[in-house]
Amino acid sequence: MSERVDNEKAAQILEEIADMLEIQGESVFKVNAYRRAAENIRSLGRDLSSMVQDGSIFAVEGIGKAIGEKITELVTKGRLEYYEKLSQEVPRSLLEILEIPDMGPKRVKAVWEKLKVTTIEELEEAAKSGRLAELPGFGPKSVARILAGIEERKRALETHRIPLVSAWILAEMVKEGLLGLPGLRIEVGGSFRRKKETVGDLDFLVSSHDPEAAVERFCSLPMVQKVLLRGSKKASVLFKGSIQGDLRVIERSRWGTALQYFTGSKEHNVQMRELALKKGFSLSEYSFKAVDGGDEILCAEEEEVYAFLGLPWILPELREGRRAVDEALKGNLPNVVNEEDLKGDPHVHTLWSDGFSSIEEMVLSAKEKGLRWIAITDHSAALAVAGGLDTARLRSQMVEIDDVNRKQTSVRVLKGVEAEILADGTVDVPGDLVDELDIVIGSLHLSMRQSREEITRRYLKAIRHPRVHIIAHPTGRLLGQRQGMDADWEVIFEEASRTGTILEINANPYRLDLPDYLAALANEKGCLFSIGSDAHRTSQMELLHFGVSVARRAWINKDRIVNTWELDKLLDWAKSKHDRL
DNA sequence: GCCGTTTTCGGCCCGACTGTTTTCAGTCG
Ligand SMILES: Nc1nc2c(ncn2[C@H]2C[C@H](O)[C@@H](COP(=O)(O)OP(=O)(O)OP(=O)(O)O)O2)c(=O)[nH]1
Ligand SMILES: [Mg+2]
Ligand SMILES: [Mg+2]
Ligand SMILES: [Zn+2]
Numbered sequence: 194m195s196e197r198v199d200n201e202k203a204a205q206i207l208e209e210i211a212d213m214l215e216i217q218g219e220s221v222f223k224v225n226a227y228r229r230a231a232e233n234i235r236s237l238g239r240d241l242s243s244m245v246q247d248g249s250i251f252a253v254e255g256i257g258k259a260i261g262e263k264i265t266e267l268v269t270k271g272r273l274e275y276y277e278k279l280s281q282e283v284p285r286s287l288l289e290i291l292e293i294p295d296m297g298p299k300r301v302k303a304v305w306e307k308l309k310v311t312t313i314e315e316l317e318e319a320a321k322s323g324r325l326a327e328l329p330g331f332g333p334k335s336v337a338r339i340l341a342g343i344e345e346r347k348r349a350l351e352t353h354r355i356p357l358v359s360a361w362i363l364a365e366m367v368k369e370g371l372l373g374l375p376g377l378r379i380e381v382g383g384s385f386r387r388k389k390e391t392v393g394d395l396d397f398l399v400s401s402h403d404p405e406a407a408v409e410r411f412c413s414l415p416m417v418q419k420v421l422l423r424g425s426k427k428a429s430v431l432f433k434g435s436i437q438g439d440l441r442v443i444e445r446s447r448w449g450t451a452l453q454y455f456t457g458s459k460e461h462n463v464q465m466r467e468l469a470l471k472k473g474f475s476l477s478e479y480s481f482k483a484v485d486g487g488d489e490i491l492c493a494e495e496e497e498v499y500a501f502l503g504l505p506w507i508l509p510e511l512r513e514g515r516r517a518v519d520e521a522l523k524g525n526l527p528n529v530v531n532e533e534d535l536k537g538d539p540h541v542h543t544l545w546s547d548g549f550s551s552i553e554e555m556v557l558s559a560k561e562k563g564l565r566w567i568a569i570t571d572h573s574a575a576l577a578v579a580g581g582l583d584t585a586r587l588r589s590q591m592v593e594i595d596d597v598n599r600k601q602t603s604v605r606v607l608k609g610v611e612a613e614i615l616a617d618g619t620v621d622v623p624g625d626l627v628d629e630l631d632i633v634i635g636s637l638h639l640s641m642r643q644s645r646e647e648i649t650r651r652y653l654k655a656i657r658h659p660r661v662h663i664i665a666h667p668t669g670r671l672l673g674q675r676q677g678m679d680a681d682w683e684v685i686f687e688e689a690s691r692t693g694t695i696l697e698i699n700a701n702p703y704r705l706d707l708p709d710y711l712a713a714l715a716n717e718k719g720c721l722f723s724i725g726s727d728a729h730r731t732s733q734m735e736l737l738h739f740g741v742s743v744a745r746r747a748w749i750n751k752d753r754i755v756n757t758w759e760l761d762k763l764l765d766w767a768k769s770k771h772d773r774l
Numbered sequence: 775g776c777c778g779t780t781t782t783c784g785g786c787c788c789g790a791c792t793g794t795t796t797t798c799a800g801t802c803g
Contacts, residue, residue: 220775221786222775222785222786223776225775225776225786226775226776229775229776230775230776255777256775256776257775257776258775258776260775294801294802295792295802296801297800297801299799299801300800300801329794330793330794330795330800331793332794332795333793334792335793335800338792338793383803394803396803422790422791422792423791426790426791427790427791428791429791429802439803441790441803454788454789454803457803459787459803462787462788463786464787465787467787469787475787475788476787477787477788477789478788478789479788479789
């Protein structure tokens with residue numbers, strides 16, 4: 194019996210194949226082809242199995258005949274002979290050694306062949322016994338670095354990616370610590386600037402009149418646990434908490450090319466550099482250099498880099514993979530949403546259920562943010578654990594909302610509910626009051642461990658409900674804590690699109706749900722979106738921008754996001770749902 | 775292994791830092 198191979202699993206297998214091939218000494222281009230295919234599969238919203246069925250898998254960038262056939266075998270049979278054969282040849286534990294800093298494929302191959310080392314424990318033993326230092330290319334210093342890497346790995350248990358919001362706090366501390374450098378310009382690049390939901394490290398780009406001092410200050414920041422590497426132009430450190438920090442120092446006149454480089458993604462950089470080569474220039478973080486040895490062109494701002502290649506400036510959130518340059522050349526970049534475009538927040542909790550702020554406090558917070566309306570959407574009765582409101586309490590809440598709306602008019606308060614989608618797909622909408630509700634959110638907190646088929650059926654039923662306007666946090670994932678539910682998202686999104694049921698991008702930074710890659714699929718299916726703070730206290734309304742980032746990363750045009758609509762349009766849209774069924 | 779408004783074969787981004795090396799390979803960003 195074999196398990197269903199989902200996209201993530203398939204991507205992992207392709208990455209393992211890449212690692213194993215690389216250890217065997219295969220061509221880096223072949224190895225990169227597997228890595229690129231894996232990366233592209235991760236960004237697919239559609240299930241591989243359905244793409245194998247209709248053959249569209251072969252149309253995915255970076256997937257040709259060989260890899261396409263392997264994926265086909267993998268998802269139809271649940272196993273892949275080529276992978277199993279490779280796994281026989283290359284011990285799996287060698288792939289763990291690859292995770293030790295400074296242990297790349299060449300060195301892993303060397304210790305395996307010459308010292309018969311296949312595990313981290315054996316590597317540690319070989320290092321301590323002095324055998325490792327005798328290998329060509331190794332010496333006392335590299336052995337010490339490797340041992341330190343092994344120790345750090347034991348200490349940190351898991352070197353994992355951290356949520357964007359946690360990185361934010363650390364980044365602010367680092368920036369503060371560098372204040373006062375002469376002529377300082379600083380920006381966080383990498384996945385942080387691209388607003389990826391998690392970041393693997395923090396990448397700081399700095400220019401200063403005193404570059405040496407910049408490196409020095411960075412390496413001696415109080416939150417630095419260890420300096421991993423330090424030169425005149427860059428440094429890498431391990432912050433306390435085992436998150437890595439990379440610093441790159443650059444002349445102000447080269448800021449544009451440097452920021453473009455350090456923002457990535459790697460694939461985007463490669464594509465930019467390939468495009469430059471086609472135009473006869475070699476692009477690096479320093480400049481464009483004419484390949485024929487002619488002039489060097491410096492770019493002080495990022496816009497100039499893109500302009501030089503005939504491209505509009507590309508938003509960092511769009512710079513994943515190789516899509517952005519292709520679409521930019523065709524003039525197909527999305528008209529993305531900005532936080533200022535949001536006129537309201539359609540998902541807010543209060544003291545009435547499991548929130549910690551009153552309706553009035555939430556209104557005040559919304560007003561400060563410049564919002565013109567919010568929807569109070571406390572939980573429905575079925576979610577008793579979260580203090581769900583029965584009909585009587587909901588009626589009382591409505592009285593309070595009317596009252597708040599009378600007292601002030603700057604923020605219009607909508608009457609809503611976050612209604613539980615029950616195990617059989619019926620929605621816990623309070624029948625008596627349904628005509629008085631402006632907005633009904635349907636969401637699922639109970640029986641989340643049902644099968645893929647059952648979850649899909651539940652959502653389809655909820656989407657077909659004439660009163661359910663928004664489906665909130667569809668996958669139910671909690672970053673770093675809980676995997677999202679499995680469901681046939683393609684079918685769900687098609688039905689949401691057909692019925693005009695709005696899909697939420699939950700802006701809570703531990704949810705970000707829909708996640709970017711699924712929101713992108715829903716966008717292709719023509720769905721509408723709402724960005725909801727799901728605030729349970731006033732301060733959480735400040736988190737809306739995380740949802741904005743997800744929407745941008747999903748290439749959604751702002752007119753598909755209902756927060757940007759005039760309120761009347763949204764209310765009309767909600768009222769007319771039965772016409773679209 | 776993938777890919778192609780100059781290609782179906784011959785390319786595939788470019789540079790910093792480290793340690794070990796007598797001139798550069800390996801790793802990483
Ligand atoms: N041209 C080029 N640029 C690279 C390469 N590797 C990394 N970069 C650039 C682009 C990356 O966004 C940036 C920072 O590298 P990181 O390894 O920190 O990656 P990134 O921040 O994108 O993702 P992360 O969340 O840290 O794993 O450096 C490369 O091989 N070539
Ligand atoms: Mg990074
Ligand atoms: Mg980095
Ligand atoms: Zn909620």
